Amino acid sequence: MKRIPAGVLIGLVLAGCGGPAATTHRAPSATEPSVKAAPRGTAAVERHPAPAVAPTVTVSITCDFDHTYSSYRDAWPGKFAMCDGTAIGTMDATQAKAVSVANDAAPDRLRVLGALYGVCAESGADAWSFLSLVTPDLVGVVRGALILCPDHPDRNLINKLLAVAGKHNRQEADGRIFGEGEFRVGHDIKPGSYYAEDVENCFWERTDVNRKPIADNFTERAKLVRVTIRPSDYSFISEGCGQWQPQS
Structure with missing residues (x-):
């Protein structure tokens, strides 16, 4: 007897077919329609993916x-x-x-x-x-x-x-609004006329290139303080004056 390889045997079992001797043919009944295989070349049924969920x-x-x-x-x-x-x-x-x-x-x-x-x-x-x-x-x-x-x-x-x-x-x-500290004129801040509002213990100083005072002022309390910083000034120092803003 010719031996059937194990792989072929498993395939036949999974397919539900045990060979020619196990095959039984019967005609369809009057209420059972004949099933015909789809002809070759027939397109497969297209499956559409589920619609994406809207962001929420x-x-x-x-x-x-x-x-x-x-x-x-x-x-x-x-x-x-x-x-x-x-x-x-x-x-x-x-x-x-x-x-x-x-x-x-x-x-x-x-x-x-x-x-x-x-x-x-x-x-x-x-x-x-x-x-x-x-x-x-x-x-x-x-x-x-x-x-x-x-x-x-x-x-x-x-x-x-x-x-x-x-x-x-x-x-x-642009260096047209600044607060406290020491600023290089023309580098950190722009020359021009500035004001500070509602100051207490406000001190400012303009210096030359040798860091010596050109002009300074101390105001204990005031609604408004003004200063003009010139292009020739080297630096401007401000303490306790808050924010300086340009005069329009």
Whole structure:
């Protein structure tokens, strides 16, 4: 007898066929239709992948430590000046853009998104009083928040304050706004006329190239102090005067 290899035998068992002797033929009954194999070349049935799930973020906002909201709009009637938010889920394109404007390098982007929703929940004049003197980074945070809440009731006020902050930051970068310390004229700060407001124990000094005083002044208390820094000055020293701003 010819021996059938084990692999072929296993294949025949799994296929449900034991050889010609085990094959039984019967005609279909009147109620059983004949089954015909699909002709060669027939295209396979196309299977479509399941549709992708839309990005969804769940937000929780807490204002003044004991008021919790799921929507920033619900917080507006409270006129809160301090709110924070948390976000979980998958961001959509608008949320991703807001985070990029606020802090594109942030490693935890959902944490930034939650903070932006917290900014959106704040409202009222007291909430934005800090905006006129914010750093460029904070300007980006507020602009990112407005992408999320373009319908904010304080939007016009916020944009005006951001414009002031932008001008302030440009002048500071250009050496036209500065605080306390010693500054090289023409290098750290620009020559010109400046003023400081609401000073106490304010001392300033202009020096020459040998660091000797050209002029100085001490004011114990005043609403306004002025000084003119000349292009020929080597440095300007300020202590206790706060911030110097250019006279327009």
